[in-house]
Amino acid sequence: MLKKRIVPAIDVLDDKAVKYVQFRNPTIIGDPAELGRKYAEDGADELIYLDTTASLKNQEVKYEWIRRVAEEVYIPFSVIGGVRTIEDFRLLLRAGADKVGVNSAAVLRPELLNEAAAIFGKQCVVLGLDAMPILSEDGSIERWEVYTHSGHENSGRDVLEWAQEAAYRGAGEIICTSIHKDGMKTGYDLELIKLLSENVSIPIIASGGAGELHHISEVFTEAKADAALVASMIHYGHYTIQEIKQHVKEHGIPMR
Amino acid sequence: MIGILDYGAGNMHSVEKAIKKLGYPYVRIEDGTYTGEIEQLILPGVGHAEQAMKQLEERGLVSYIKRKVEEGIPLLGICLGMQLLLETSEEGDAQGLGLLKGTVPYFADPDLKVPHMGWNDVEDVKGHFLLKDLPKQTDFYFVHSYYAAPKDTDDIIGLTAYGTPFASAIGNDYVMGVQFHPEKSGEAGMKLLDNFCRYAKKKVTTC
Numbered sequence: 001m002l003k004k005r006i007v008p009a010i011d012v013l014d015d016k017a018v019k020y021v022q023f024r025n026p027t028i029i030g031d032p033a034e035l036g037r038k039y040a041e042d043g044a045d046e047l048i049y050l051d052t053t054a055s056l057k058n059q060e061v062k063y064e065w066i067r068r069v070a071e072e073v074y075i076p077f078s079v080i081g082g083v084r085t086i087e088d089f090r091l092l093l094r095a096g097a098d099k100v101g102v103n104s105a106a107v108l109r110p111e112l113l114n115e116a117a118a119i120f121g122k123q124c125v126v127l128g129l130d131a132m133p134i135l136s137e138d139g140s141i142e143r144w145e146v147y148t149h150s151g152h153e154n155s156g157r158d159v160l161e162w163a164q165e166a167a168y169r170g171a172g173e174i175i176c177t178s179i180h181k182d183g184m185k186t187g188y189d190l191e192l193i194k195l196l197s198e199n200v201s202i203p204i205i206a207s208g209g210a211g212e213l214h215h216i217s218e219v220f221t222e223a224k225a226d227a228a229l230v231a232s233m234i235h236y237g238h239y240t241i242q243e244i245k246q247h248v249k250e251h252g253i254p255m256r
Numbered sequence: 257m258i259g260i261l262d263y264g265a266g267n268m269h270s271v272e273k274a275i276k277k278l279g280y281p282y283v284r285i286e287d288g289t290y291t292g293e294i295e296q297l298i299l300p301g302v303g304h305a306e307q308a309m310k311q312l313e314e315r316g317l318v319s320y321i322k323r324k325v326e327e328g329i330p331l332l333g334i335c336l337g338m339q340l341l342l343e344t345s346e347e348g349d350a351q352g353l354g355l356l357k358g359t360v361p362y363f364a365d366p367d368l369k370v371p372h373m374g375w376n377d378v379e380d381v382k383g384h385f386l387l388k389d390l391p392k393q394t395d396f397y398f399v400h401s402y403y404a405a406p407k408d409t410d411d412i413i414g415l416t417a418y419g420t421p422f423a424s425a426i427g428n429d430y431v432m433g434v435q436f437h438p439e440k441s442g443e444a445g446m447k448l449l450d451n452f453c454r455y456a457k458k459k460v461t462t463c
Contacts, residue, residue, distance in 0.1 A: 002375070003376065003395065045374070046374075046397075070270060074274065074446065075441070075442055076440045094269075098267070098440065118304070119307075120303055121303035121336075122401070123302060123371050123400065172373065172399070202371070203369055203373050226369070256395045
């Protein structure tokens with residue numbers, strides 16, 4: 001039986017693993033490769049590196065740390081952040097990434113997904129999707145819209161419609177982050193994740209909001225996610241991956 | 257010496273790193289003119305079957321692989337590399353190497369998410385040396401949209417359930433392949449690669 005996945009997300013700035021507080025003030029939490037190896041040994045099923053390095057002149061630095069991750073980590077890892085072209089895909093895959101995530105660039109030019117899938121195969125094409133709820137007059141959530149540029153710009157596109165289009169074009173997996181939940185530690189956006197999990201034909205990784213163990217089990221049982229992204233829960237040592245997996249297993253969810 | 261076939265496949269480097277970590281001597285084989293002595297061959301692969309066959313063909317590696325297999329050199333295909341061992345693939349209607357009998361269909365069940373992505377268990381169904389010293393059911397990492405359908409059930413080494421069971425490890429003592437990525441399956445994957453390097457031996461031919 002296919003297992004549900006626990007996926008640690010590691011933010012990277014230049015060549016350091018960092019943690020952002022309220023999307024600002026990065027503090028160094030370690031080395032990307034060492035941290036990755038530690039999480040892999042603790043039972044992580046996969047890793048996601050979010051490259052937050054804005055400056056283009058640090059490209060070489062980027063490939064260097066990715067190469068080191070590839071040397072030390074023997075589980076799959078994705079790199080997301082700043083990917084715009086097929087050449088970016090090629091360089092990241094060559095450096096050793098198993099999957100490459102694309103976000104804003106795919107919204108701006110959806111054909112990028114078709115092209116990447118045709119050349120590298122859809123298994124390594126990950127769509128990063130940042131969603132924000134649109135409220136109706138009575139304050140209930142009407143739908144979700146896709147935001148780009150690290151959640152700063154509203155593309156106006158409907159989330160479900162975009163997710164389905166991306167899957168059709170060539171994305172092999174979607175990491176869906178609900179912006180309003182991110183960093184809040186109040187749980188994932190279950191409604192949003194459920195909407196996507198039930199209506200999109202590719203795996204959905206839920207992101208944004210995990211703070212407690214029951215948040216993880218409920219995103220699997222209630223929202224039918226394929227994988228759960230965890231960050232601050234484990235980076236600060238509140239929980240280990242083994243503890244998370246044990247908890248999830250106790251709720252009858254298949255785990256490795 | 258282990259020969260790792262290098263035709264631009266995405267996972268070539270991770271396979272190489274895993275073999276290096278295990279401590280076996282290896283060489284990258286980039287084209288069919290390679291004349292060095294090798295004892296085993298690994299065919300990695302991710303991506304598109306038709307494209308991959310084209311790349312292998314252009315580098316003269318199709319005839320190289322067939323020649324080596326005829327000489328009795330054991331061959332391990334990984335992921336797409338395994339699918340290429342069979343006769344035909346639905347992906348781009350590609351012709352495979354035809355070293356094992358069978359086809360490579362798409363996961364057609366509309367209730368399944370495709371690609372089949374993540375950790376799933378492989379059941380050892382015949383005690384092949386690839387799965388030696390591993391539990392009867394072992395989790396490995398999968399990412400694929402097509403799967404092997406060997407014609408001969410004797411060619412099934414391991415089975416995995418996704419919707420219905422499919423052959424996740426196939427072959428015989430000399431030509432074998434795994435659908436999952438041992439190079440990305442942590443300790444269990446390392447064990448499998450070690451088993452290949454340790455136990456796959458050249459076929460003794462009478463002539």
